[in-house]
Amino acid sequence: MMSNEEPAAGQLLPWVERVSAFCVDEWGLPPITGRVLGWLMICDPPEQSAGEIADTIQASRASLTSNMRLLTSIGLVRRARRPGERTAYYRIEDDAWQKVIQRKLDSLGAFNDIAEEGEALAGRAGTDTARIKVAKESLTWLRDIAVRNPR
Template structure:
């Protein structure tokens, strides 16, 4: 397989990551492309210019998305002594952070559901709908708690 074929396969995989991020988490495609690239690139640290070039994004769009990913703790800036270029890399525990945020959200829904059930009187069809959602989300949270990711 030639280098161009390898690069095309990598770009297709990055696009699959982007599509997943769009469909599952409603992230902009560029955010998913950045995550995909930073998972598969070698070396793991990449400059903004190289990222933009590889995923064919504007520097302005890239900058705002990198800022977002850094703010939520999935990507971090890396400095190399003697080099004025800023590099970026995906955090080693990025996916654990994503899943933990989802689990925290599921737990927070329990409080909202309790408040809703109390608001509608604690019984009847409205409470049943609220409790069904709460039980499903609690079930998922509990499964994840029993089977934490391995480092």
């Protein structure tokens, strides 16, 4: 029998921890940053105060504040105030994941420039440049696939 009730935060936290583990393993982010992202993807209402987030993911306010500052500065999370309230609320940006992917694609393009510089320094021949060329070709291939197959 299915219930129409919303799940309690405690039921959602194992999923939030999975998101956090992914962010740690794949992107080298601190666990709390992954927890914030996971919670803001699944919470209801989608806007949460820092206190609500900290209480739910069991983080200190100081640690949460620095992570929220990071996430807002890179454009993944938006901070807003409601009229007549002093409390700030946070929400994951609707295009947060597109921003993450675009940054990764941009970094692949930036590596291409670095690889070309390395090839020039090594003289574009020999085993030194062969390793650079393999890296450059692999990353260019990945970038080209993503550009050819946009979402």
